[in-house]
Amino acid sequence: MSVLEILIGDGEEGEPGEWFAVCEPSALTPGRGVAVLLPGGRQAAVFLDRAGVPYAVANQDPFSGAYVLSRGLTGTHEGRFFVASPLLKQRFDLATGRCLDDEGVAVQAYRTRVRVPVREPEAVRERVREPEPERERVRVREPEPEPVRT
């Protein structure tokens, strides 16, 4: 039985982190989120994109304080998979946690993986998806189009 897991408790203090089992991936509908209760009472929002890749961020909407991001609609903006808060519709990049509509705001993004059992009962195959580091605030300059020949 496959299990979707997210990495909790790692980070600044240098703790090793702990993979936390959420549910079977089949419990999720692609494009739709679910809320997860974490140890200590925190909450995460877990999503599958159209290809079935899992993403996880903190469930609390930083604009309202309500724990609702798991209930937002998802989409793709310039190649980034995002969720839009169901309350005031701000969008969050699900890979980085960064708010796409207010660059000063972000939510925590979690690493996710799906453990898939193989032949031998103990062995597991892991597919890990790392949250991406925040992109530097560098404005990329697009190459200019070639001058039009007249």
Add this chain to the structure above:
Amino acid sequence: MTPQTPTPTIVVVGHGMVGQRFLEALAERGVTSRARVVVLCEEPRPAYDRVRLTSYFSGATPDDLALVPPGFLAAHSIELRLGDPAESIDRAARTVTSRAGVTFGYDTLVLATGSYPFVPPVPGKDATGCFVYRTIEDLLAIEEYAMTARTGAVVGGGLLGLEAAGALKGLGLDTHIVEFAPRLMPAQVDEGGGAALLRTVESMGLSVRTGVGTSAVTADADGNVTGMTLSDGSSLATDLVVFSAGVRPRDQLARDAGLAVGERGGVVVDAWCRTSDPAVFAIGECALAADGRVYGLVAPGYEMAVTVADVLAGADREESGFTGADLSTKLKLLGVDVASFGDAHGAAPGSLGVVYSDARAGVYKKLVVGQDGTLLGGVLVGDADLYGTLRPLTGSVPPVSPERLVLPAGVGAPPALGPEALPDDAVICSCHHVTKGAICACSSLPEVKKCTKAGTGCGSCVKAVGRLLTAHGNGPADQGLCGCFPYTRSELYEIVRTLRVGSYTELLDSHGREGARGGDGCEVCKPTVGSIIASLAPELGVSGYVLDGEQAALQDTNDHFLANIQRNGSYSIVPRIPGGEITPEKLIVIGEVARDFGLYTKITGGQRIDLFGARVDQLPLIWARLVDAGFESGHAYGKSLRTVKSCVGRTWCRYGVQDSVRMAIDLELRYRGLRSPHKLKSAVSGCARECAEARGKDFGIIATANGWNLYVGGNGGANPRHADLLAQDLDDAGLVRLIDRFLMFYIRTADRLERTSAWLERIEGGLDHVRDVVVGDSLGICAELEALMAAHVAGYRDEWAETINDPERLRRFVSFVNAPDAPDPSVKFVPERDQVKPDLVFLTLEGATAR
């Protein structure tokens, strides 16, 4: 992120409109993520819209006037201290001490203290019953005192004075205005404009004294105001006095700190709003700008706020900071349009006036023109429609002669002055100083608002922006629904209908924009396409149940949980009560359910009952009880028919001419569950007295002696519109047939989130065209529209009854996927007025990081 760089502190003194704009500008530039920001605010409430202060008296609540978006301060870690103004500045130590005695160190100090009302130093000015007009608290005090007063007097006939007078009048007082200058609004309008204004103001029952000053306020033995003595020796009996004789910059704090201030007040600043101390800035009405003026308008204050934010963000500012601003204004005072712009008084040497004056209608228009025909400025009283066109043309020779511009519509040829006539550097949004060029670089109104902020201030330019986007644009404007689809909603409807596409992903991959195919769509097109598929479900042969299969991922959370999300993440429930008719037994069930689940109950405007505060895991339990008692979904969560309101009608009412309740119930049951581009509301009135307010609805029915009149395109809300008569004296069957056609034609052709009112105004030919189509069958589609509606009616099923009977569908109604039995601990309530309300204090932002 660089670790351990000491965080600089920015202290802002004052949280008015300019202070708030400054905070937003800091956040937009990312400064709030690098600096600690502390705001000291004297008033007990966060920044609000002082420009619209008077709207409090026409029903706006203090909350309506609030300027701080929910969550803004928390999201940017801004510390706001309400009711705790700055008391002193120690520039040597770089600290500010607040009234509460707290001392804050600063790296940068920004003074946004605004101004205070000037009260002339006359005897008696402090008597009980004397007020100023500046804050919400002032208004509350005036409102309370006015309850025991019969007469009120306003000292000052300027802009604020007229607003105050309008407010007193609205509070039911006999109102007098006393203005020292020889005319009303002396700073903005000339003599002719003042005369037009005077006539209109007097015709409203206000009495006006110009050319006299106030010598004293008289009071009785208890110190309560009894009247005023005027400079010509006469007296005026009044119970209440409002001083509105101008404002002065609040610069005492700066004076005490030894900062340079102007002779007539105002903290001296340079073009970058820096005071004589480079660590201290001053913005807004407390600042004496580099051009030697103190600006009392919000737009220049906003510009100063942005200037300082740019400086603090280290941006290279090509322009030379803030060196002055346009003083043009357009206002509606006491219901009269008043505008002045540019050189309104004709001060330029050799300037000429072109005047149109209609004393009877209270209209006065003057344009100031240079020798060569250049438009220099103007005054408009009573009809300021042309303000938006004329102000940007100031400084250029208008394409039409000035005489043509001031003549009323219908006299001679109307001036063909659309947005095309404006130069690119014409300022369209004066609140945020956005030019036509900047607006035309955008392709949609939301984009304009987001990128330029135009239209987000007073909102008066939104219409002009809309016209610019459609009329101008760079080539044909992109009318596409969103970043995923190049088609409008109605085009997508046709694609889905004719190609029988029953799946969102199929539609995205076949008809999406190049870059969007294969992706996950977006939050705009998903519910839109979901709604189109639901509307056409019987025709497409797919399930109309909104929670099935791929449809599930397309729905907003409201449709997903068949309830309405509220600010703390709980949901509200509205059972259908067709026509507003309900038996005592059913009322008792609602009461029992609300009591048993601890729900907050409130009567809605649509004659239903809203039950608030349910967690997702409670929804099925609540609905099991409601369905058992015979209730069904009220679709308050959907873009669908809400309610058909009714008056009690002929059955009981002595005036009624038809059975409005029965018709309302029939219509509500016929159209329940119909998915549409936006919500649909309806009402049926039993006679012409219109107690059901049917003309405020998308489709409203008013009984006549011969049958029914059908009105369409009405709306309440922010843009009220009375519905237009589509057909009259219909019999029952004729009425239903016409509504069937009307609704299906709307669903087919309207844009996303376009109510029938906006749709009627937008579509070519308007009401006449719609009447041709649905009454005259000019397109030959009426049979098809009726068949679609018949399929909807036949296919209707109650979503909640289906949900609670299906274990698979019930699986989603849990708070947590990994703990299905655990209730969400973040949904908490506290008591209020014998019921509950969300415990918002509980929703602190511990889980999120605001960088």
